[in-house]
Amino acid sequence: MRATCPLDCPDACRLRLTFQEGCLAKVEGDPEHPITRGFACAKTYRYPERVRERLLYPMRRVGAKGEGRFVRVSWEEALDGIAERLRAILDRYGGEAVLPYHYAGTMGLVEGQHPLAFFRAIGASELLETICATAGGEAWAMTYGPRLAPDPEDIPENARYIVLWGINSLSTNSHLTPLLKEARKRGAKVVHLDPYENATSRFADWHLKLRPGTDAALAYAIAHVLFREDLVDWAYLERAAVGLEAYRAQAEAWPPERASALTGVPEEAILRLAREMGEARRVFLRVGYGMTRHPGGGNALRAVVLLPALLGAWRYPGCGAMLSTSGAFPLNKRFLGGRHLLEGPHPHQGYFRPNPKARAVNMNQLGTALLELDPPIRALFVFNSNPLVVAPDTGRVKRGLEREDLFTVVLEQVMTETARFADYLLPATFFYEHPDLYTSYGHYYLSWNEALVPPEGEARPNTWVFRELAQRLGLEEPTLYWTAEEVARSLLDSDHPYLRGITFEALREAGFLKLNLPTPFLPFAQGPVRFSPPPEVIPTLPEPGYPLILLTPPAHRFLNTTYGNVEALVEAEGGEPRLLIHPRDAEARGIQDGMLVLVRSGRGQVVRRVRVTEAPLPGVVVLEGTWWERWAPDGKGINHLTSERLTDLGGGSTFHANPVEVAPLLGDFPDASWA
């Protein structure tokens, strides 16, 4: 039986699933899917082990918040209890006292987005979904408009120079790798730009290490050389570029020697990179969200993705820049998650009402929202997310979740560290137990999953829970009660040529279908490409007392915190989170390989074991993976160190912009109250 992997990963793989007595026994990649090509990833082969840890019944808290003591209750009791408490809060304080906190535990549009219809129908506070992609998204929108990219399937035949910039694609976009290998066989060179050496650097023909947050300066220096040596494609720029003059003036100000001093990249390397790109022209640039997780991340991304435009790379199939392919899916999202309810004004819809002007809460500032918002958040619904561990500034998030007057409902598949704070904890289904529609942000296939087996225990889909609650509150909004199929039919209700022939029936029959893209697919071959306003250079700087910059990128074998409880994967990642530090920085602090150290930021401190390695640049320390708290020597996750600071564009997260200091841990572990 087949289904699409629901995880937040650009690959959106098609999987072959084997069940034994109704239980998932084996997961493999579908050989018939042109991107999946018959292999899953190191993580998803272990999905059956993840399932063994699942929650099976609704539960009510009996211990203190966070303690994790619950009793089993019936669904009736849980839903009645939640509805009663919610009604009291809505009556007394109104909809804005309620906040949904959700992200991409599943990328399925039905179980991921449609639950929002419930919150919009009661006029809840809106959550701004900014934790991952909005800085990049906004930067892309300013520069190119729709989030389109070359078709990855065109890369091998056409791309002659491949630049992987701020992305560890061998770990985070692993189905790009076979395409890169094929391109390389045909003569393409692969270059990686990243502040530390990782799997992708080792795969690449050439790795350039640059200081975090200095990408815009490096991009300008490349542009400087391209203009100076007349390697730009004037014919393309004349028809496609908007606002080139102001940009060119900025590039003038960044000769390689100046950029070298800021970025740490040797001048000769900048010259060589610019010349090689300029001579190749058929450049495929894969940018990740890595460089966007900085105070100047939006501007950095804009500066970098303009480079293929200077070269006219968009004229060739498989060439140009790829941030995401998501903008190609022309779905009709008007009713998804009750978006239409935000359009207002609304006729009376029963007792509780939508509120198009409901206040918005940036999900990167959950701690502050729970501790300081006025009027306060009184009910929090968490689903498809693990905020205690993934949101910045865990100290504040934890204090928020500990509030006795906060009513917290968590819908989860497993007992996460967030789930332990729930007043009611509700067991969610897995992707093969509920139907759903999937797009992708790394390729152009749309897919549909059937429910392949009945849910185990008493697990239920998110949408089922919100339907039940809606009924108990007497809500009348019809989209709340739509089945998955009705949601999917509404999404596919579009005349866009990319969706021609893709009916619900056809998609259900085939499982996955490629969008009807024009061939050859040449987005932005005619522009417009907006060079103005010229991107700003906003470097990430250390702070007094915190001279090192900590990066916290993904681990190869976890997907955010998903899989972080699967022992085999935890073991393969080394059993505990480790801080990578350069020998020069280690020596200056009397730190030796394998020691425990205290890592401090302006937010808090954690204890970690170090690995002394030349992988990071001096001045940069790296901790791969958003590990569950329980694996850390001090039981504290890495986001105790990160901040709620937002990016320049899109209100995004700044997970790679952490000024810290590191010192050997002397004596006992620090008291938790210090932090």
Ligand SMILES: Nc1nc2c(c(=O)[nH]1)N[C@H]1C(S)=C(S)[C@@H](COP(=O)(O)OP(=O)(O)OC[C@H]3O[C@@H](n4cnc5c(=O)[nH]c(N)nc54)[C@H](O)[C@@H]3O)O[C@H]1N2
């Ligand atoms: N195995 C695995 N795969 C995943 C995930 C996972 O957790 N594990 N997460 C998924 C999700 S939700 C996402 S959003 C994507 C994220 O995947 P990516 O798009 O790859 O983004 P990041 O992993 O955040 O950053 C990638 C790289 O950026 C580097 N970096 C940090 N700061 C800078 C900088 O200033 N400049 C440059 N040039 N590089 C910098 C980091 O060192 C890191 O190697 O991956 C998805 N895929």
Ligand SMILES: Nc1nc2c(c(=O)[nH]1)N[C@H]1C(S)=C(S)[C@@H](COP(=O)(O)OP(=O)(O)OC[C@H]3O[C@@H](n4cnc5c(=O)[nH]c(N)nc54)[C@H](O)[C@@H]3O)O[C@H]1N2
């Ligand atoms: N320091 C640091 N922090 C980071 C990052 C980083 O690089 N560094 N990365 C950030 C990024 S890019 C992202 S995208 C976020 C990700 O943050 P999250 O979206 O919170 O991702 P996960 O940690 O994987 O948690 C998803 C949860 O959803 C649950 N889930 C899955 N499917 C379903 C379902 O159908 N129903 C319900 N109810 N639950 C389900 C899973 O069991 C899992 O516990 O983390 C961010 N946090």
Ligand code: SF4
């Ligand atoms: S996590 Fe990504 S690479 Fe792994 S199976 Fe899922 S979609 Fe494919």
Ligand SMILES: [Mo]
């Ligand atoms: Mo993400």
